[in-house]
Amino acid sequence: MITIQNICKSFDDNLVLNDISTVFEPGKTNLIIGRSGSGKTVLLKSIVGLHEVDQGDIFYDDRNFTQMNHKLRKKLRQEMGMVFQGGALFDSFSVEENVRFPLDMFTNKSQKEKQERVDFCLDRVNIAKAHKLYPAEISGGMQKRVAIARAIVMNPKYLFCDEPNSGLDPETSLVIDELVHELTVDFNMTTVINTHDMNSVMEIGDRILFISEGVKTWEGTKQEILHAQNKKLQEFVFANKTYREIRDVKIEKES
């Protein structure tokens, strides 16, 4: 479980996050949604410590991350996995080497054990015949899946995904969403996904946090989002006419 309490973050005089508090529960896919520039990525990067917060606390279970020194943070980070927007695979490593890298750095497993783990993770994300290929030789969707395999190779307790569907076609996006959701449930991870893809919201949003201009504006589940009265949320989620029609049909059916 990740608990964030009253965090604020500003760059120079620009306040990007303003007093945000929430709880991300384990075994659930927690989504952070909001317009471009609303502070989603800054929030996610603040949670993992890539940005230092100006104020507030972040707890990983009962461990206060903001109070930790560099050494303790490094140790805690070995329990984290993160999928970056562009995949962030190492260009000079093959797919297999990318996934094996954390194992090489932090475990004393034998080559055979490492290979088994790499094969398992790549198999789990449906990458079968690309072990020896380099990131530049595979598609965007495959890069994202390899990034997920690398993120889960150390059995993380916490998984973070920064816009995992950006630049992907709807079908591949769905595959990625389902994969992340399955992994979250199977490994009981606390997963936090930063997205503005409404398909993801409707498919896998166990818990949704809506941010607008750096402020937490709404929080709830994908079922609750249909009935949410918040104007900004309505404008954002149901900006698309098709979504508005689906919402109206669903509400009509429910009533």
Next chain:
Amino acid sequence: MNLFFHVGRYFTLLSRAFSRPEKHRIYFRKLFVEIEQLGLDSVGIVAIISIFMGGIITLQVAYNMSNPLFPSYLIGLGNRDTLILEFSSTIMALIMAGKIGSNITSEIGSMRVTEQIDSLEIMGINSASYLILPKTLAVVFIFPFLFVLSVFFGLIGGLIVGPAVGAVTAPDYINGIQYLFTPYYVTFSMIKTLFFGFLVASVPAYFGYFVDGGAFEVGAASTRAVVNTNILILVFDLILTQLLF
């Protein structure tokens, strides 16, 4: 104030880069990869430039010593001392700052803008140490060898060009490059190459590590890295020459 900010941040980065590696075996393996990529791949350009510069210095010395009172073996001596004292250490470092330095800045800078450095940090890896330490050690290690190679090829260049254009005979040239040899000159230049090697790796690494933006900023950072490294090489050349002589 800007200068103090950069100096402070540079030394903070170095302190992180020279902290204890997570896994020595992986860093050691990476060191050899960097020695090959940054060092061995530079042998060709060092050889070519040194041969031409050795030939040019020989011609310049010969044409400026037309007085018959000067013995012609001084042409070889002039070429040798110029190569050892300045060319093969300082000028080669300036050239290497362009080749190796821009390579380091663009590699680390690209990793920064594609979030690969963030990815290392999230894994719990000291990205500064993982990326900068092996490169710096590799360049510091390889620079003295490049210096020796440069002197060797520079002398060969003089031996080819001098007799070929009739500026000096081969026996006189060979006599000159052995005449009044001062071993301390080599020690002095070796010390300089170690300093320059450190600058050529660490300064561009600093500029690459703190790139903010995209491809355009990576290119701009490469340019800034090469310019600043060159200035620092010349400043340190001045300081070391004053201190060591």
